[in-house]
Amino acid sequence: MKKIGVFICHCGVNIKDTVDVEYLTEKLADYKGVEHIENYMFMCSDPGQNLVKEAIQENKLDGVVIAACSPTLHESTFQNAIEEIGINKYQLEIANIREQCSWVHTSREEATRKAELIIKTAIEKLRLNQSLEPVTAPLTKRVLVIGGGIAGIQAALDIADGGYEVVLVEKKPSIGGHMIQLSETFPTLDCSQCILTPKMVQVGKHKNIKLYVNSQVAAVDGFAGNFTVTINRKAQYVDPDKCTLCGDCTDSCPVVTPCEYDEGLAWRRAIYVPFPQAIPATFTIDTENCLGFEPIACGECKKACEPGAINYDAKPQTFEEKIGAIIVATGYDLYPVENMAEYGYGKYPDVLNGLQFERILSATGPTGGEMLRPSDGKVPKEIVFVQCSGSRDPERHLSHCSRICCMYTLKHAKLYKHKVPDGQPYIFYIDIRSGGKRYDEFIQQAVSEDGVVYIRGKVAKIYQEGDKMIVHGMDTLTGKKMEICADMVVLAQGIVPSEGVHELVKTLKLGVDDVGFLIEAHPKLRPLESLQSGFYIAGAAQGPKDIPDTVSQASGAAAKILALFSHDEIYHEPIIAIVDEDKCSGCGICIGTCPYGARVLENGVAMVNDILCEGCGACISACPSGAAQQKNLTDQQINSMIKVILG
């Protein structure tokens, strides 16, 4: 018979005040199999753990039950402690008498009785526990990064510099994300392109980074450490190795279409380079707007191309990559202005979103960096910025706060004032969120010295009268309604996940919240990993955030993967399904029940793939013959636990 030690924690007063630990220590000393029992103030502390280790050694215990808080907190603490002295870590059970007992009940008598039952069930389970070893599998030390914005770029560089190969997949023709569209970044007013392009160039040249642009992830098979990823790349009509960026092709192209990089404020041709610093540095053909090659409707670009880089017969290609870990860094988009009913549904040319305003500010933008408004090219003298446009609006739009708008709006106002010294910027706000380093000082300085006027209140309506935009807002601090005849309005539209993320997460089988942001394993302590083993998340795909936080997250995710790669194998919890072949009838019900694809039929008997199995228990409940059991949670164990509870 197994010799079991029971240790009851007071958890300060958290358990002790409601559960009578002394009584339990006395009562359970006589329980079958209990060789040693004691209670202590904080079992998880070093002295507490030492008590456990000493008791094991003195009494030659085979296993322990720790009656304390939830196993999610300290199960691994105690498992590691007993492993140190040679006891298999699966000979340990946690009896949760805090979250499931002392914290939710008020009657001392009833809580104590319940705690007694909980501990007894843990003892019963432990009695039949087997010693287990973690399952191991080989580890492919290559990383897939989905998304080529600043998050993806940073993560890719960190991992590549760490000595491992990275496959970086970007759906647009160039990496750079939204950061490459920005003019200057807060609070330092660094030129965004100047700080980003060196990283982009590094990515393009790094021997450890394989870059796929115009590409998307079509499928992910396999499991953590051993993924097989299928990547679809659009037809490469322009050979990047031959293209010299001379630009003769674009000059000859007859098609004109709105330019995505300039957020629709400027035009480009069907054969184009998204922006001058694009990586890879090559032109690309936009087949949706090109007049077509089947048959060849135009053919001017090919004629103009001296290096002969253009090939109309190119086909889309599919690539397979073996990958060990995946970082999802798909970034964000802005909530469409077309959804803003009170602000004109996007029909006014002088009512812009933040990214459009960035392009106007930018020296490489549609106005060459001059502050001119889209409708007639005049210099706006009165400009209104509207914060919280679409955000913090659970009734009509997005309920979340988009976090970066307060800062970038102020940055916009400052930069506007630099360009138009006699202009007047107004910012309508509800609250100011400036929690980062030197953020608030940035704002206060703009108010005192740069003449930015803040108005506390929401804007109810914007409409056009003549060549002015009339803005009706409220100043709640003075209680007066505001009317401003503005030349231009900039809306700080809410941040939403990147377009296409919903389809991607279906392919990857990742969880997203109701808006579409990726769900992290734990919001406080594990913000960089998904609950799905092998997947990591970084950047705005997880939630709105600024560049410093994005870079931190990306490096953090990279660090986690580097830690993973410091082993040669990947480890997996052994609390998984097993099949008693004698009892298995080969009915195959378990195959369809398994959400992880871990069950197969081999020679008429169901088998379990140890690495894929996550121990969810679905096949075990589905198995009609009882052949499927879970290690250390067998039917026999469960029955004995139920018997204890029912008395």
Place this chain on the structure above:
Amino acid sequence: MNLPYYPGCTLKANARHFEDSAQKALAKLDCELEEMKDWVCCGTVFSMTTDDLMLQLASIRNLLRAENQGLKEIIVLCSMCYNTLKRSQDFITRDQENLDKVNKFMYMENLKYSGSIEIYHLLTILKDRITYDKIKEKVKTPLKKLKVGAFYGCLLVRPEEFAIDDFESPTIIENLLDVLGAESIDFPYKLECCGAYQTLTKQEVSIKRSYEILKSAHNSGCEAIITSCPLCAYNLDFLQKRIEEDFVEFVKLPVFYFTELMALALGEKWSGEWSKLHHVDPEQLLRDKHLI
């Protein structure tokens, strides 16, 4: 097509021309407004208290009587009646307990109300049932690009769940006007409040509001505006003489009911009786445009 019709009190008084022009216009479209029997004033305003059913009775009584006359629906012209009837209907039928209480109280009516009446504004019927294509066919004297602004006011578009079109950017009236041959002008104040009942006690509020609305319409190029609410019509039309006193540069604009222009476009002759009920003379504009 027979359209069961609820007039409301003002359409039998100051807004007689609203009803008259509607009847004449619909006759040209082979339709007829058949007035329901035994109707009473709907109460004009929907009481927004959640704990008082008494204030709903006036409007529910009409729906009860309509149901008892075997009607499945009623068509309304007045925006205020439409809004009140529709919201009362929704409030009462949402909770069976409320419906039962109201029925118990109105024991003197012959039968109980089961909550089945559908309420439509004529504009919705014109769009969905009669259809613009049919109306276009029947237009005999198109309105010669008369520049008209459609003033919706409050109660056709708010609250959003009862709006007859998009609540921030509706086009249902403009679409009708365009079919009739007018040139519809979208002006920014078309959804703003005219001051409503403040006219009685604090007239300066309505004067200012009406001034802003009419000024916006004029500045956007309107030669006239149309409305579907007798209260808006009163404020926007009658108060123009007060607005003139307070605001020197103000330009007067005739205010029509949409059915008057519809009747005209469908070939009906303009009636002098209608002009009598206007305050700002509409005939000069119509003559200038050779519409009469």
Place this chain on the structure above:
Amino acid sequence: MLIKVNARNIRNDLVKKIEDISGQNVFDCYQCGNCSSGCPVVDYMDISPNQVLRLSQYGEIDEILNSETIWICSTCLQCSSRCPKGIDVAKIMEAFRTVNLRKGVGVVNPSQLDTTDAKQLPPILLVCAMRKMTG
């Protein structure tokens, strides 16, 4: 002016009554001011709609009951249609009027009306005003 805030005053019985009659939670309001911003008659009000909500959150109901604001409101529903928290502000205004009307306190006294335009006044106007504002 000074407000002496204390635990008894916040969510007092009058506030509960307003919340009951209107079916709204005054603490949903985060003072964005959208209601006041869109209100067509806010210029004539002594307390703006967002201030009405704010004072309600402090329990200062009497000040609102005695204000001009609730009677100037023309029930145009712009406030309710735009509130980002989904508060039906118009219903709250109605609740304040209702508390007064049920006490017999109104601002329209039929016998003292200016009858110069009486013949011209449409029934809709008279019924509306009477229902809304006579105590």
